[in-house]
Amino acid sequence: MDFFKNLADSFVKEVVDPTVSFAEDSARTVVREVVDPTVTFVEASARTVVREVIDPAAAFIETQFQRPRDVIEQERILDDLLPSNGSRFPGDDYHPTDRKNWMAHLSLEKLTLNKIVLPGTHDSATKGIGIEVVTRPLGECQTLSVYEQLVLGTRVLDIRVQEDRHICHRILASYNVDFVIDDVIRFLSETRSEIIILEMRTEYGHKDPPEFDTYLTHKLGQFLIRQDDNLFNKPLSEILPKRVICIWKPRESPRPSRGGLLWNSDYLKDNWIDTDLPWRKFQSNMNHLKVQPSIPSRRFFYRVENTLTPQADNPVVWVRPVTDRIRRCVSEGCIDKLQIFSTDFIDEDFVDACVGLTYARINGGVR
Structure with missing residues (x-):
């Protein structure tokens, strides 16, 4: 009996215990x-x-609900400006009978270049750009041709080109x-x-x-007006028959020199911001x-762009509905400084407002 007991003890010690220990070590190794x-x-x-993924998705979904609320609130603020400030402005009762020739119907001897409120268009040559229904609503900012815009009364064009x-x-x-x-030459x-x-x-x-x-x-x-810092105070009667101030804004090429037939970017300034919020x-x-x-005293043209830019974090990314959010208004204290007023989808009312303010300026309605 002792022999078998010793044999069993030896088997446990030499086989079972090492096997169990190995298994435990292996298990710990697998765990570790x-x-x-x-x-x-x-x-x-x-x-x-x-x-x-989840946090950005949740944040994106939240913006889809919050941005429309922000837009509605900002539209309301702009709407409230009308009762508080009024909708009348100098020259608002003047409407040109011939928008195609509206400058000609003002006094060219009294109408200096810096007194004109010039109606302009943003991305003027985008009629029909892109694929209809697919990409066109994302990039089309005008539905009139350049010629049609000029006939309507537009006098500042924003044309963008590639290589x-x-x-x-x-x-x-x-x-x-x-x-x-x-189109420009045809109009001229x-x-x-x-x-x-x-x-x-x-x-x-x-x-x-x-x-x-x-x-x-x-x-x-034959139409180009040579760059001249003294031009701004001259009446149109002294500038004609030259008709076009052409401002060329290259990205890398040399920019136009002072005194040349083309004007450089120093002479047309603005402060564009990338937003779709109207207020x-x-x-x-x-x-x-x-x-x-x-x-x-200004020796450059300053443009106010009455436009909004669709944003990727907003469910509405088409140009037309985003543009419709902003009201065509200018604070009363800034009317005397307005020079170029630019918009998407220009119409007769926009042109008439600019022409009316110009009429008021040359007839003493704006100091």
Whole structure:
């Protein structure tokens, strides 16, 4: 019996115990090297998913509900300005009988360049850009051709080009710029006293068209008004028959020199902000306009853009409904500093407001 007992004890000590110990060590190793890292990885992955997917998704969903509330509130604030400030402005009872020739019907001897409130369009050549219903609502800012805008009364054009001389708006491209120039020349040939500011610029993210300055002077040379700091106080009767102030804004090419046929970016300024909130845009416009030099001392054109920009974090990204949020108004204290008023989807009322204010200025209605 002792023999078998000793044999059993020896088997336990030499086989069973080491096997159990090995199994326990293996289990601890598996826990330490496999299970624990796996649990840690799963926990870290879960935290990453929460941080990088769920939290941003929740925040995005929240903005989809909050942004419309913000828009409604800001529209209400602008609407409340009408009862508090009134909707009347100098010249609001004047309506041009011929918008195509509205400058000609004012006194050209009294109408100095710096007294004109010039109606302008934003992204003027975007009619028909993009694919209908798909990308067009994201990039089309005007539904009239450049010629139709000029006939309506527009006098400041914002034309954006890319390297191949095609019109573009961000990544959307359209027709060759020749069509724009032809529209401008057609309008000039049909009128005698209308002066235009033609802003040509290379669109953001694109390269300059080669030798574009030469192209512009060749196409428009007979109409171009040479850069002159003394021009702003001159009456139109002394500026005519030249008709076009062409401002060329390249991104990398040399900019136009002072005294040349093309004007550089120093002569057309604005303070654009990227927002789709109407009250925020209105406040920014008025705050920047207030600090501009007085018109008699100003030696550049200053533009107020009455536009909003669709934002990716908003459920409404089409240009037209976003534009409709902002009201076409200017704070009473800034009327005497307004020079270029620009908009998307220009219409007769917008033009008439600018022309009426111009009429009031030359007839003593605005000091």
